[in-house]
Amino acid sequence: MRRALPDLLWTLLLAAVVALAPTVLKALFAQASVSYLSLAANAISLAILALSWDLLARTGQLSLAHAAFYGAGAYTAAILAKLGGLPLAFDLPLAGVVGAVLALGLGSVTLRLKGIYFAIATLAFTEVLKAVVQELPTGLAGGAAGLNVPPLFRPHFVPGAMQRWEIAYQRNEAYFYVYGGLLVLTILVSVLAQRTRLKAAFTAVRTNEEVAAVMGVRPARVKLLAFVLSSALVGMLGALEAMRLGSVIPDGTFAVSTTVFALVTPIFGGLYTTLGPILGAGVLSAVEETLRRTFAEGYLIGYGIVLVASILFMPRGLVGLANRLARRRRGTPPAADGEEAG
């Protein structure tokens, strides 16, 4: 626990930055801060997606089911809002619970699958869940057309006291805080998993399950714990995104691309670290936005080239690159094939 202290202080600092960011942005950029906040929410969303995926990957489970839990959370929020009765804010933890329960179910039947077999089984699970949601009674889940989701926040316009754009600002500011809060929660979970004995258990299970079992780690428990934590977090993210974007639809909400981004970002940033997925999300969001503004059409070609180049020139991601540079400056020889720190 004591080793977690520096990381917890960093997390506190990040929370302070999140708390101050909207006010500072508004003071500096006025109306432009509206879109900055929205871009920031996108980047945070990617960071949560990536970090929660990485949490699971630390136990060696290469999941292609992240879209399933994201979608399950989103649909939980949509259906609960439709049924009414509960304030919308309660839907977030409930979406987390749904994600966790599904993960417990999927995780228990896939415990013995390894590597690509696990990956394909989880991918298949996603496709089946998508079809199940689509085949639910239209009155409940909206079928192939999906559902509209009410927004979490409804800003009030006060004529005279505020300008038109400030409505959008208020809305984006409120979402930004909730997204920031979920990010901080995800980071806390990740830090605790990295700086306690859990890290040894996760790493042991990833490297060799049989040896881990001999050392007194229970692989099944460790794997399920990681699966449940990861899916609860991404389930809440799904619910939040559904409220911010305003609708859910099977083909979009359960899209494989969500899974792809969840896995690409941590690899790009640096696997099995807390910093890597967050850094990866920040850099990839910036790269994508810059490319989008520079080339209207086909900007994703550049994005793909960045991914390809990144794996060829920095196989251990941004964090690995930073470590290598730091070591070179100190003059210590690079570690042979060890774990990257973080």
Place this chain on the structure above:
Amino acid sequence: MDLTLLAQGLVSGVLAAGLYALVSVGLALAIGVIGIINFAHGEFFMIGAFLAYQLSVSLGLDPLISLIFVAPALFIIGAVIYQSTIRYVLEAPELNQMLLTFGLSIVLQNLALVIWGGDPRSISNVPYRSVGYQVGGISIGLVPLGSFVISLALVLALYWVLARTRLGRAMRAVAQNRVGASLVGLEVNRIYLVAFALSALLAGIGGVMIAVIQSPTPTVGFAFTLKAFAIVVLAGLGNIRGILWASLTVAVSESLVATLVPNGDALRNAVFFAIIFLVLVVRARRTA
């Protein structure tokens, strides 16, 4: 139950299995021989489809004739991609291979989007598209039949190459033991190059066929990547011969549900992936 309908479902399923097998066998070659988790495999399929479309629009070529150009083109594209990227991640962890090939897939897909746009493209000058036969109440289209025959012939030809030729033996040797193969004088890197290019070629030919059967968009490839992966995993990694049976199983089940269940066409994908999921989970339980 309506027997004719059942037979129709069976026949359509068997015919569809050919194309699945053709695309999957290429991926199995990449995974089994080279050991590369290639999530860009379906993009070769997509490129094949759009090259056939382009040759039909610009030169008026029949898709069957365009195969003469498309197949070598895909072989070269595969070889170039192998030389420029794939060979650097052969020893890398699975996840690095996945990121690289996802990146390649994004590049190729969006290149196609810029060149051909996002609308479905169909080849218009195919006189035999609507030709079909009636056998005892079952209708068999010439195009699905032809694609089945060509696919099956290519898959069997690949089996023959792997079993009987020097190249095939070299590929199997490299797949089994890379170091050992290089010690007895095999040029491992060149064999990988040929295997990868061949895998792109097989997918590309599949693409030409889909261009005749459907009206593909640039995203058609990724859907086939996922399905091909599922089939390869169902057959078992390294089991190239099992691909035929795995394809047959999923294609026939898909088709039976689509024909027998009311509104079943929407369930095709669900059935496909439900079978994969169940087989993987049950098999893992039994072997443990």
